[in-house]
Amino acid sequence: xxxxxxxxxATTQVYEVYIKASPHAIWEAITSxxxxxxxxxxxxxxxxxxxxxxxxxxxxxxxxxxxxxxxFADGVVEEADPPHKLVxxxxxxxxxxxxxxxxxRVTWEIEKVAAGFCRLTVIHELEGAPIMAGMVASKFSxxxxxxxxxxxxxxxxxxxxxxxx
Amino acid sequence: xxxxxxxxxxxxxPTRRFLLDLLFKHDGRTLTELESELSMTRxxxxxxxRVLERVGVVVTRRAGREKLHxxxxxxxxxxxxRWIDKYTERRVSALLELKTELEAKAWRQSQxxx
Numbered sequence: 026x027x028x029x030x031x032x033x034x035a036t037t038q039v040y041e042v043y044i045k046a047s048p049h050a051i052w053e054a055i056t057s058x059x060x061x062x063x064x065x066x067x068x069x070x071x072x073x074x075x076x077x078x079x080x081x082x083x084x085x086x087x088x089x090x091x092x093x094x095x096x097f098a099d100g101v102v103e104e105a106d107p108p109h110k111l112v113x114x115x116x117x118x119x120x121x122x123x124x125x126x127x128x129x130r131v132t133w134e135i136e137k138v139a140a141g142f143c144r145l146t147v148i149h150e151l152e153g154a155p156i157m158a159g160m161v162a163s164k165f166s167x168x169x170x171x172x173x174x175x176x177x178x179x180x181x182x183x184x185x186x187x188x189x190x
Numbered sequence: 191x192x193x194x195x196x197x198x199x200x201x202x203x204p205t206r207r208f209l210l211d212l213l214f215k216h217d218g219r220t221l222t223e224l225e226s227e228l229s230m231t232r233x234x235x236x237x238x239x240r241v242l243e244r245v246g247v248v249v250t251r252r253a254g255r256e257k258l259h260x261x262x263x264x265x266x267x268x269x270x271x272r273w274i275d276k277y278t279e280r281r282v283s284a285l286l287e288l289k290t291e292l293e294a295k296a297w298r299q300s301q302x303x304x
Contacts, residue, residue, distance in 0.1 A: 037217070037218055037251075037260075038217060038260070039217075039218075039249050039251060039260035039262060040249075040262055040263070040264055041246060041249045041262045041264060042264045043246070087293070090293050090294070090296065090300075091293055091296065092296075092300075146249070148251070173264075174263040174264045174266070174267035175267060177264050177267075178264055178267045178268050178271060181268075
């Protein structure tokens, strides 16, 4: 994007975490519902791992209990290169306002950095989605849960110790 | 496992905390942009950024010819979980119980036939 403005650049968020696990284990934890129910919001996901395939983020029982619809997010897979790189569009469909913000883009990169260690990077391009940008950047609730930093540290904890926080 | 000692050391410096605050306000900045907010040489700012990058609280990405600096809150989050949570646990767990109870109640009510 040659014409990318400063404001455009600022709407991208980058998160990085080092995890003592294999690239394959991390890939599975991101893309398979058996794993996604164990960390973060603990909702199941559906990824059709091919360009043009669909992504669906399902709400956990806890989320549904507080009124979140069964499907809280959707998107389209743009690139799937297991276990290295996954790119998909992403929007929240919880409220009309969130839906109206349109699709953002999430890139997951898994890189082996040392014996047994991987670096997981999440790049979230949030142009034109201020509501989502606020939600993924910080706390969702007074309990301090929510956002990428929370999800990724919980994922790290799950893969390294076998239990989430 | 996560070694928090280097992160604490990196955060112990006021200039480095100031740099993190700058990125918190406006993420994805170049060295030149960050330098303009500090009365310090370019080399000095670069050194501080390198410390923050080494412990992972700042990550850089290339965008064309520019190197952009992003705040990565994950290591700070892990310090929070390890240290802050521990000492506020009792207060929080009481709140957590209340929250669970209220949510369960709301859920039970939503299950009742209208």
